[in-house]
Amino acid sequence: MISRVAEHCFWMSRYLERAENTARILEVNQTLLLDFDVPTEQQWKPLLIISGIHDLPGDDAEAVQHYMTWEEKNASSIVSSLASARENARVMREVISADMWERLNYYHLWLSSPAAQNLYNRDRAEFYNQIKRINQLFHGLTDGTMSHGEPWEFIQLGKFLERASLTARILDVKYHILLPTPQHLGTPVDNAHWMAILNSCSAYEPYHKQRSLAEPETSVPDFLIYDPHFPRSVRHCLIECQEAAHAISGRQLSRPGNDVEHQLQDLVGWLYLVQIEDFIRAGLHEGLTSVVDRIHDIGDAIHRTYFEVDKHMAMPARQMSEQTAAIEQPVS
Numbered sequence: 001m002i003s004r005v006a007e008h009c010f011w012m013s014r015y016l017e018r019a020e021n022t023a024r025i026l027e028v029n030q031t032l033l034l035d036f037d038v039p040t041e042q043q044w045k046p047l048l049i050i051s052g053i054h055d056l057p058g059d060d061a062e063a064v065q066h067y068m069t070w071e072e073k074n075a076s077s078i079v080s081s082l083a084s085a086r087e088n089a090r091v092m093r094e095v096i097s098a099d100m101w102e103r104l105n106y107y108h109l110w111l112s113s114p115a116a117q118n119l120y121n122r123d124r125a126e127f128y129n130q131i132k133r134i135n136q137l138f139h140g141l142t143d144g145t146m147s148h149g150e151p152w153e154f155i156q157l158g159k160f161l162e163r164a165s166l167t168a169r170i171l172d173v174k175y176h177i178l179l180p181t182p183q184h185l186g187t188p189v190d191n192a193h194w195m196a197i198l199n200s201c202s203a204y205e206p207y208h209k210q211r212s213l214a215e216p217e218t219s220v221p222d223f224l225i226y227d228p229h230f231p232r233s234v235r236h237c238l239i240e241c242q243e244a245a246h247a248i249s250g251r252q253l254s255r256p257g258n259d260v261e262h263q264l265q266d267l268v269g270w271l272y273l274v275q276i277e278d279f280i281r282a283g284l285h286e287g288l289t290s291v292v293d294r295i296h297d298i299g300d301a302i303h304r305t306y307f308e309v310d311k312h313m314a315m316p317a318r319q320m321s322e323q324t325a326a327i328e329q330p331v332s
Helices: 003-035 045-050 061-069 078-090 098-111 114-122 124-145 150-177 188-200 204-210 216-226 234-249 259-273 276-282 284-310 322-327
Strands: none
Touching (some): 003 150, 078 124, 098 124, 114 124, 124 150
């Protein structure tokens, strides 16, 4: 498998995952603000920070939602992410299945049509739900219609690396910025913020099937970082990345051979050693920032290890603007 095809698989998957995550946090935030009175500085600015955007005012709800949904110059917007995913798919149509290409192309055209804009204006929640379903349907088609060889493993690697980064970012930013004052602890407003964090990671239902909202300041971070079965927990996603990387190389999990495998082994091993109490005692924000930083380093290692060989050939799978670089930098 040539490296530029692997890179297109990797970034197609990351961009689709990014579009779904952006749609989810926009929908959850809008619902939260309808039900509770949240201070202005805590309303939309956290969503911009999660996406690596630090130079846009966050006090205008419509402006933020438009920027994160429709702005083509914003590399993390929904329309930009889906366009980039579709372009990566287009240049490697011989690798993915016809069903995958047709569905992705269909939704790209739909997003450019008046029908999508009308749905956005008429029913914002349903619009964002439709965006989420695009990625979910696409990955279902990928699993069911594409051979599970090297290209599929790079799709898995991109999907789970993006998920791990976004879950850590959402928990970090929302926990850090929305941390309530002592008089709000245990109140409906406090519980609403924790529910918003869970919903932003599609974790509300899985969490409540296993745990109660007692002591959410410990149990929610523990679930989102460590739960071994939840498909968006940080540790679960990194283990999936580890398995994909070793499937690509053909090496056993116990015998890492390249920089990607070594860095994944180090981070997964560290998460097995450090418990949530250690995280909180040392500072959850600092610990999560370190995790995001290390995931960014793994992304760099993936680029160096697998993709640099053919970097002089064809158009890159990722357009490296300042905006794109900011998305992948650790949260500050």
